[in-house]
Amino acid sequence: MLDTCVVGAGPNGLTAAVELARRGMSVAVFEARDTVGGGARTEELTLPGFRHDPCSAAHALGVNSPAFNAMPLDRYGLEWLHAPLPMAHPFPDGTAAVLSRSVAETAASLGPRDAVAYRRLVAPFLPRWERLARDFMALPLTSLPRDPVTLARFGLAGLPPYPWLARRFRDDRARALLAGLVAHVIAPLGGFATSAVALVFALAAHAGGWPVARGGSQAIPDALTRYLADLGGEVHTDFEVKRLDDLPPARSYIFDTSPDALARIADLGRYYARYRYGASVFKIDYALDGPVPWTAEAPRRAGTVQIGPGSGDIATALLDASRRGHAPEAPFLITTQPSVVDPSRAPEGKHVFWAYGHVPPGWRGDLTDAVERQVERFAPGFRDLVLARATAGPPELAARNANYVGGDIACGAADGIQLLLRPKVTLFPYATPRPAVFLCSSATPPGPGVHGMSGHNAAKAVWRRLRATG
Template sequence: MLDAVVVGAGPNGLTAAVELARRGFSVAVFEARDTVGGGARTEELTLPGFRHDPCSAAHPLGVNSPAFRALPLDRYGLEWAHAPLPMAHPFDDGTAAVLSRSVAETAASFGPRDAGAYRRLVTPFLSRWDTLAKDFMSLPLTALPRDPVTLARFGLTGLPPATWLMRRFRDERARALFAGLVAHVIAPLDGFATGAVGLVFALAAHARGWPVARGGSQSISDALAAYLKDLGGAVHTDFEVKRLDDLPPARAYVFDTSPAAVARIAGLGRCYDHYRYGASVFKVDYALDGPVPWTAEEPRRAGTVQIGPHAGDIDRALRAASREGRAPEHPFLITVQPTLADPSRAPEGKHTFWAYGHVPGGWDGDLTDAVERQVERFAPGFRDRVLARAVAGPPQFAARNANYVGGDIACGAASGLQLMLRPRLSLRPYSTPHPAVYLCSSATPPGPGVHGMSGHNAAKAVWRRLRQTT
């Protein structure tokens, strides 16, 4: 009998398996796809030699993850590659605000009226970032806070809606960039704790940047899997699990799946019927003949570029997709330029690029033209550099990854109380009604992103039980 079986080989499932194996438990991972990775994969989606990340590409939470930083993943090929700027946010006048490693450079890009307000917002937390990240990403009660005073101060600042926090800024440049940071979790700006979302992304950039993984996001998953195997764990791919009886006997079963899937497979009935799935995205991967011809200089150096341009535009796009059930006419775009930091992703002189906008869950339309019109607005001539494109909307995301119900890449709506209290109101969110079954996906705290902390936290709950029953 194994100590633990993990279902799903995404970053959270692999991290949970590694954490258990490091503590001497016997572990096996079962993955339905033919490779490990989940939302952290890399494939040639367009043309030979162009390596694209079908889902996640930029990793501000990955490089800052307390779980990843505690593991020797660099020995297994994981290398973070940084563009000169983490992020830029262009405007119609040909200028751009930036999110730089430097707080001073970032503040200066907002203009004199908001520079001081921004410095006052982030500086008190930046000096305590590593401790704050451990406390924030380990909640709920998987560990006592290491710095309860800073965590409480962060909560007072971040738990109100982002719209409240943005009142500190007087001009549009700072408001727009901060609104774009919140939109990375597909949450309307007036939701609970959305201020914390924007703050976390800003602090992560100042602390360690917004890198890509050299060679592609797949290298994160491959490094975790290789380390697991060296620890004695096993990884089985092409193995779809439909019920617990499909798996070998184990003392614990840990699911890197949606709540709906674990309920179905483990026979948990309707315990997660209240769990809400949210909006989706429409994503286009591009093979380009040259770099994106941005009008502003800053986006030409930025790994990630947000295209809004204004906070009101971003809010309207999010509301359309999340609350009104329609695709926005002018989508807010998150775009990534991986080859600025990692030229190995494309043939010499060529580039990869991706962009996505938000759409309702299950939407089956085509947003390609709207996406490209938005890019052309800030990079005239962009379409002339497109060699090939690969598009994916909600049906394609749902087909590629069973965790993305209705195409929801966050594995559950990151809005309202569900942003923090997922998958249900409980002091033990990783446990389920079945005493041997646990959940470790992005449907558990701290939520979406390639950071492995949901798996890390779930593994703590599992090994505590296993030690009690030894």
């Protein structure tokens, strides 16, 4: 009998498997697709030699992950590559705000009226970032906070909605930059704790950057898989689990799946019936004949570029997709350009680029023209460089990854109380009514992102149970 079976070989499932194997437990992972990866894959989606990340590409939370940083993943092929700037946010006047490793450079890009306000915002937390990240990403109480005072102070600043945070600033440059950071979780700006989202992404950039993985995001699950093999764990691909009986006997079962899939497989009835899924995205992967011709200088050096002229435009686009039920005419875009720092992603002189805008769940339209009109506003001549494109709306995203219910790449709406307490309001989010069955996907805290912390936290819960039961 195995100690643990893990269903799903995404970053969280693989992290949970590694954490338990490191403690001497026998572990096997079962993945429905023919390769590991989940939301961290790399594929030739357009033309030969162009390596694209179908979902996550820039890893602010990955490089800052306490779970990943405690593993020797560099020995197994994972190398973080940092662009000169983690992120840039261009404006119609040809300038750009930036999110730099340097707080001073970031503050200066926001303009003289808001530079001091920004420095005051991040100054209390940045020197204590390592402990704060560990405490924040381990919530709820899987362990006692290492720095409860800083965590409480962060809560006071972060729990209010983004409009409260925006009041600190006089000009819209800073408000747009921070609104764009909130939009990474595909949530309306006025929701509970959206200030915390902006703060976490900003602090992560200053502390560790927003790097890409050399060769593609696939390097992350591949490194975890190699490490797991050295620890004695096994990974079985092309193994779809439809019932719990499909798995070999084990003392515990951990699911890196959506709550709906877990309820169906483990016969949990309507246990997760109140769990909500959110808006989706329309994503385009590009093979380009050259670098994106940004008008502003800063985006040419950035790994990630946010495209939304002002905070009001970003708020409208998010509300259209998540509340009003239609695709925005002028979508807010999150774009990444990995080949700025990783030439292995494309043939010599060529580049890869991806962009996505938010759309309602299950939306079946084509946002290509709206996306490219937005990019052209800040990079005239962009369309002339397109060699090939691969598009994916909600149906295609859901078909590629079963955790993306309705195309929701966050595996559950990240708004309201569900931003922090997911998949249910409980201090034991990884446990289920079946004592031997646990959930470890992005539907559990700390939520979406390639960081492995949901798997790390779930593994601790499993370890405690198995130790208690002998």
